[in-house]
Amino acid sequence: MNKIxxxxxxxxxxxxxxxxxxxxAQMQANLAMADSWQSLAFFKALFDFMELTERCDMRGDLSKDMERLRLKMQGWRERPDVDTAKLDGLCAELQQHAYQLPRSVRPGSCFKEDKFLGALRQRFTIPGGLCPFDVPIFPLWLAQPQAKRQAQAEAxxxxxxxxxxxNSLLLDLWREQGSFQPHIAKSAFYQDAADGCELLRLNIDAELGCYPTVSGHRSRFAIRFLPLTEQQRLGDVPFELACC
Incomplete structure (x- = not known):
């Protein structure tokens, strides 16, 4: 079964x-800088990251959510099936990040002083704006040895x-709090409660030819499955769901 x-x-x-x-994940996947297209994919993800973090300073929210999760996990200590050594290690890691984040430099702020990134980013917003005549410094940068380009990207x-x-630690711990259970969306529709959940995870067989759309908030959610083509008619849709 090919699950999505x-x-x-x-x-x-x-x-x-x-x-x-x-x-x-996009930046790390293209970190090798093996060719010009991989380099472009890396910079596209980097500039999208810069734009996203300029709109909101997520350090405070991330720190609060990590501290909230740490306190919740401390309450698991009395459970008989809990590995207390692992629990203590995760709680210490959450506490360390929760303390460091608000005291750290705003992510990506140092990139504003980089003239090469500034020249490149300015042209990324223009359709076809990375032609050599638009950004002549880019072909020169690409002409450097791959190892040198990769080292700069890693920096x-x-x-x-x-x-x-x-961010990865918090998401991974949230994901681990939910286990996948089989469900049936009657007439391609399913709804349920989601008290205290942060995200939903779904698995669906690609052979069914449909995809989920979700609406909801912390207390309730609804999932509607839509067909890939207008000619397709959906009945009951089996899927797996984890509320995390």
Whole structure:
């Protein structure tokens, strides 16, 4: 079975965390700078990250959510099936990040002083704006040895390590709090309660030819499955769901 996995946020903060997570994955996937197209994909993700973090300073929200999760996890200590050594390690890691984030430099602020990134970013917003006549410095940068380009990309990414590590840790711990259960969307529709959940995770068989759309908030959510083509008619749709 060829399953497609989806994640849907149930609040605006989680939406931002998932977008940041996706952008980091894109940057890391193209970090090798093997060719010009991989380089362009890296810079596209980097500039999207810069624009997203300029709109909102997520350090405070991320710190509060990590502290809230740490206190929740401390309450699990009395459970008989809990690995207390692992729990203590995770709580200490959450506490460290929660303390460091508000005291750190705003992510990406150092990039504003980089003239090369500034010249490139300015042209990224123009359709076809990365032609050699638009940004003559870019072909020169691409002509450098791959190892040198990769080292510079790794240096840019290292400036974001704290945010990346904290964001990934929080999302991973949220994900682990929900287990997948089978469900049936009657006539391609399903709804349920979502008290205290941050995100929904769905698995669906690609052979069914449909995709989910989600509406909701912290208390309730609704999932409607839509067909890939207008000619297709949907009945009951089986899927797996985890509320995290």
């Amino acid at each position: 996995s989806y994640e849907f946020p149930l609040n605006e903060k989680c939406r931002t965390y998932l977008r940041i997570d996706n952008l980091f 840019w990414l290292s400036e974001l390590n704290l945010l990346n590590t904290a």
